[in-house]
Amino acid sequence: MGKTDIAVIGAGLAGLSAARQLAEAGHAVNVFDKGRSVGGRLATRHTDAGDFDHGALEVHPKSDGFRKLCGQLVQAGSAIEMTKSRSFVGKPGMSDFVKPIAMGLDVRTEVRIDKVQRDADGWWLSAGDETFGPFATVISTIPAPQAAELLGEYLDDAGALNRVEMAPVWTLMAAWDQLPMILPDPNVFSRLTWSSDRPGREDKPLLVAHSRPEWTRAQLEIERVDASARLIAALSAPEPLFAEAHRWRFAWAEEPLGRPFLTGADGLFVGGDWTLGDTADHAWQSANAMARAVMEQSFPKAV
Numbered sequence: 654m655g656k657t658d659i660a661v662i663g664a665g666l667a668g669l670s671a672a673r674q675l676a677e678a679g680h681a682v683n684v685f686d687k688g689r690s691v692g693g694r695l696a697t698r699h700t701d702a703g704d705f706d707h708g709a710l711e712v713h714p715k716s717d718g719f720r721k722l723c724g725q726l727v728q729a730g731s732a733i734e735m736t737k738s739r740s741f742v743g744k745p746g747m748s749d750f751v752k753p754i755a756m757g758l759d760v761r762t763e764v765r766i767d768k769v770q771r772d773a774d775g776w777w778l779s780a781g782d783e784t785f786g787p788f789a790t791v792i793s794t795i796p797a798p799q800a801a802e803l804l805g806e807y808l809d810d811a812g813a814l815n816r817v818e819m820a821p822v823w824t825l826m827a828a829w830d831q832l833p834m835i836l837p838d839p840n841v842f843s844r845l846t847w848s849s850d851r852p853g854r855e856d857k858p859l860l861v862a863h864s865r866p867e868w869t870r871a872q873l874e875i876e877r878v879d880a881s882a883r884l885i886a887a888l889s890a891p892e893p894l895f896a897e898a899h900r901w902r903f904a905w906a907e908e909p910l911g912r913p914f915l916t917g918a919d920g921l922f923v924g925g926d927w928t929l930g931d932t933a934d935h936a937w938q939s940a941n942a943m944a945r946a947v948m949e950q951s952f953p954k955a956v
């Protein structure tokens with residue numbers, strides 16, 4: 654096989670990292686994401702009250718490759734290192750972290766891939782009335798339950814995908830005019846962070862509070878406005894000037910796959926953070942492994 658056309662589904666850290674490596678190796682790569690911008694769960698919500706990093710709050714590199722990437726992103730101006738904790742935040746927001754990785758790539762946002770089909774010409778991706786393809790290779794980096802739905806029929810081991818469990822989280826974003834007294838219920842919240850305690854953020858009383866997965870499961874299907882009200886009540890806080898809740902149906906893996914990706918019918922690779930664990934480093938490791946496997950498939954080493 655020669656150089657191939659590759660479709661990457663998902664423009665989070667994993668999808669962009671895989672796409673960047675493959676584009677740099679000379680492949681033609683198209684990235685698709687349903688979101689309005691890149692970053693996935695490395696996310697920032699811009700509001701009139703201020704900016705909230707409502708997904709991952711920071712990343713902790715464990716692997717050498719991801720540590721190297723974090724260093725490059727600091728150089729590129731999209732990340733800040735917190736030397737004490739040896740972790741990194743996006744600059745100015747978490748969604749900016751990946752932006753240099755996306756630069757120069759063919760990334761189409763607001764495209765939700767809802768069907769993937771294969772015929773003699775290759776892979777075809779559909780989003781509503783639009784169809785893209787044919788592609789020789791498809792790399793998916795969407796959360797495991799969504800990948801099971803979209804791609805399960807093509808996977809060699811779809812059962813393994815169904816065994817991956819991902820935790821849901823409600824995230825509260827709230828603002829006050831001055832730092833309020835709060836008394837968070839430890840049964841409800843797993844983490845609370847004030848913007849003013851984070852490097853490069855506004856010095857304002859902006860709070861991001863993540864709920865515990867077990868609490869979230871019991872109220873997963875409620876309306877956002879009700880989730881927001883319940884979370885504020887669980888803070889025992891005065892009424893905020895601004896409050897909004899975001900539901901992460903698949904925040905992180907509680908039961909990961911245990912290997913960096915799954916393969917399927919000719920040229921299909923399915924990965925993301927949930928393959929190896931619950932962090933951005935795991936997302937990068939999965940992406941790196943998929944990119945290497947695609948390159949190996951395209952240019953097999955001589956035996």
Ligand SMILES: Cc1cc2nc3c(=O)[nH]c(=O)nc-3n(C[C@H](O)[C@H](O)[C@H](O)COP(=O)(O)OP(=O)(O)OC[C@H]3O[C@@H](n4cnc5c(N)ncnc54)[C@H](O)[C@@H]3O)c2cc1C
Binds near residue numbers: 666711
């Ligand atoms: C609340 C919360 C807190 C977290 N805290 C931390 C932390 O402190 N440290 C840490 O390292 N990690 C943390 N994480 C996890 C971290 O955010 C993820 O591990 C990492 O961002 C996953 O990257 P990814 O590229 O694998 O997946 P994602 O970022 O989820 O990217 C997948 C992309 O696929 C897109 N997509 C989905 N379906 C489709 C479709 N059908 N068509 C097109 N596009 C689609 C999505 O829009 C998304 O952009 C946290 C996550 C959450 C939600």
